[in-house]
Amino acid sequence: xxxxxxxxxxxxxxxxxxxxxxxxxxxxxxxxxxxxxxxxxxxxxxxxxxxxxxxxxxxxxxxxxxxxxxxxxxxxxxxxxxxxxxxxxxxxxxxxxxxxxxxxxxxxxxxxxxxxxxxxxxxxxxxxxxxxxxxxxxxxxxxxxxxxxxxxxxxxxxxxxxxxxxxxxxxxxxxxxxxxxxxxxxxxxxxxxxxxxxxxxxxxxxxxxxxxxxxxxxxxx
Numbered sequence: 518x519x520x521x522x523x524x525x526x527x528x529x530x531x532x533x534x535x536x537x538x539x540x541x542x543x544x545x546x547x548x549x550x551x552x553x554x555x556x557x558x559x560x561x562x563x564x565x566x567x568x569x570x571x572x573x574x575x576x577x578x579x580x581x582x583x584x585x586x587x588x589x590x591x592x593x594x595x596x597x598x599x600x601x602x603x604x605x606x607x608x609x610x611x612x613x614x615x616x617x618x619x620x621x622x623x624x625x626x627x628x629x630x631x632x633x634x635x636x637x638x639x640x641x642x643x644x645x646x647x648x649x650x651x652x653x654x655x656x657x658x659x660x661x662x663x664x665x666x667x668x669x670x671x672x673x674x675x676x677x678x679x680x681x682x683x684x685x686x687x688x689x690x691x692x693x694x695x696x697x698x699x700x701x702x703x704x705x706x707x708x709x710x711x712x713x714x715x716x717x718x719x720x721x722x723x724x725x726x727x728x729x730x731x732x733x734x735x736x737x738x
Contacts, residue, residue: 528712529611536593536604543593551586554709554717557699558582561691585720592720592727605656605669606676606723610715612652613645613677614684620644634688642681649677672726676719683718687711 535543558578592603621641629637653673657666687710691699700708 532607533604536600536607539600540594544590547586547589550709550713551582553702554582554713555579557702557708557710561694561696561699581717585717588720588724589716592723595727602723602727605653606720607716608652608656609649609673609676610680610719613649613680614715615645616648617641617645617681620648630685630688633685633692637685637688645681646674646677649673668730672723675722675726679722680715680719683715686718687714 531546535546555578558581559575562574562578589603592606593599595602617637618641621636621638621644624638624640624644626638626640628635629639629642650670650673653669654666657669687699691697698707699710702708
């Protein structure tokens with residue numbers, strides 16, 4: 518547990534530092550994470566021989582990993598509010614993961630998707646969403662106001678839900694491939710894909726939200 522917590526602190530520090538400093542460091546970090554995730558994906562395919570043909574998994578993995586990376590780079594460099602917007606995005610993802618873990622373990626209850634991920638519960642699902650809403654509201658109110666509270670709340674809910682679906686999707690892929698973790702690169706966490714599964718699916722949602730904010734010219738306070 519201590520190793521897991523220390524690893525998480527180091528990862529968060531690297532990501533926040535790269536976000537704050539910006540180009541080219543954020544691009545380099547994103548490219549490195551994307552490359553390592555792709556290596557894990559291909560290794561899983563070739564070593565576990567899925568029923569679906571390898572080339573289909575390769576094509577799916579290429580888009581599944583590379584597109585979110587490109588979107589994150591675009592978000593960071595998207596105007597004067599890019600730094601805050603992508604920070605807001607990561608805070609939602611992280612707070613959702615923490616809330617889902619804490620509420621799921623402490624409350625338990627009905628399983629969310631027992632055939633895919635036996636440890637996930639509906640209590641964790643809604644607890645993660647509630648944690649994300651609290652973190653997003655605090656960030657929007659006291660640190661870097663994004664836009665109206667209503668828009669921030671709707672965006673937060675969308676990212677949180679899709680992020681948790683992304684987590685389940687990766688769990689489904691691992692079950693199909695017969696593995697517990699995608700790798701052993703991160704102590705206490707597994708592989709890169711185990712840590713970015715929520716980000717990969719929710720990054721396009723964040724990109725869509727950024728376009729909506731700009732298109733409709735919501736008032737930045």
